[in-house]
Amino acid sequence: MTERLEANDAGISRAAELLRAGGLVAFGTETVYGLGADATSDTAVARIFAAKERPRFNPLISHFPDAEAAFTEAVADELARRLADRFWPGPLTLVLPRQPDGTISDLAAAGLPSVAVRVPRGTVTAALLRATGRPVAAPSANLSGKVSPSDAYHVLRGLTGRIDAVLDSGPCQVGVESTVLDLTGTAPMLLRPGGVTIEALAEICGPISHPDDYTDTLPVSPGRMASHYAPSLPVRLDAQEVGADEALLAFGPELPGAGLVWNLSPSGTVDEAAARLFAGLRFLDSEGARRGLTRIAAMPIPRAGLGLAIRDRLRRAASPRPA
Structure with a gap:
């Protein structure tokens, strides 16, 4: 217990x-x-x-x-x-x-x-x-x-x-x-x-290296696996439109046509979006599956500030699942 x-x-x-x-x-x-x-x-x-x-x-x-x-x-x-x-x-x-x-x-x-x-x-x-x-x-x-x-x-x-x-x-x-x-x-x-x-x-x-390779066979830190932070529903990145079978992870003004939406930050603030990211993925995953949706469409996130961290988590969530 x-x-x-x-x-x-x-x-x-x-x-x-x-x-x-x-x-x-x-x-x-x-x-x-x-x-x-x-x-x-x-x-x-x-x-x-x-x-x-x-x-x-x-x-x-x-x-x-x-x-x-x-x-x-x-x-x-x-x-x-x-x-x-x-x-x-x-x-x-x-x-x-x-x-x-x-x-x-x-x-x-x-x-x-x-x-x-x-x-x-x-x-x-x-x-x-x-x-x-x-x-x-x-x-x-x-x-x-x-x-x-x-x-x-x-x-x-x-x-x-x-x-x-x-x-x-x-x-x-x-x-x-x-x-x-x-x-x-x-x-x-x-x-x-x-x-x-x-x-x-x-x-x-000063200058910091930022390798864009997350396929390490022997990671030297946590969070370096290619598929990580993954909901059950597949995630589609940088969505410009939303399909009838998709839940929408929105940022800023929402795309039209979505029946199920979690807006990370209606005002387009990356700090607010970071704090709401994982709760939003969980909600869309569970509620989307309950409604028979097949995917989560994630709107683009800017790269500045905490946006880089959010994009990193979403990219890992969208990576192919390991067998």
Whole structure:
């Protein structure tokens, strides 16, 4: 039975107790709900993969209450520390070399010499991480490849009976996952667009590589699988019209003729669209299937700011499903 815990002292204490005992606890961050486990325990991390039905070669992000704790597990150079000072706590994940004496499980790092670390924003999240007292590995709290959860109800719909508890801190504010920036090479590389824009990163990093190849056979960060964030109904991108058999994921003024619509942002604001993206995909998927629709038509999203992250999620949702 999956417990639903309130975001108060008792709920946080119970969630931390479960994590220290090797349990699985979903918790809200500013981005999406994560499925947490003790990142230092191979057994606990293995439970994440089992609960999510996740490929084991896809590494996990480890979460910390502050930068000092994160850098006990990851080797931070001057650039990493400047980024941490500017964007932590917040929706930025840094991929850094592992500390030689680090405690993060090889399974959480997928056997790589690097580790993905983040300090999420939010008083409840920080209190949980402090109470747990160890790194918490936490991919999104959904079945692998499915739409990420932006509230506790989404988590319970997908993972009830598979996990020990969900700490309900309400809806997530950002609504798309963290930006993932790899600092292990000769130049910073953007592995996943997310809640921190590439423009904001470039103010500190200078030029950033942004490979347009998401078919890695051995991903070095989460969110690098080609088919990801996928609803059951196929997704058609950059729609200029909507068919009678399609639900419409709108942005700005809606296309005419749609019988089922979720508008990410009637005013055409990418920040609002990011916060509503996953809830919209879930709604159109379930309601569209109920009505006998066969596809989701997604209107174009601008590339600026968080629009890049939204486009990335939609492209993955539209990719052919792996066998």
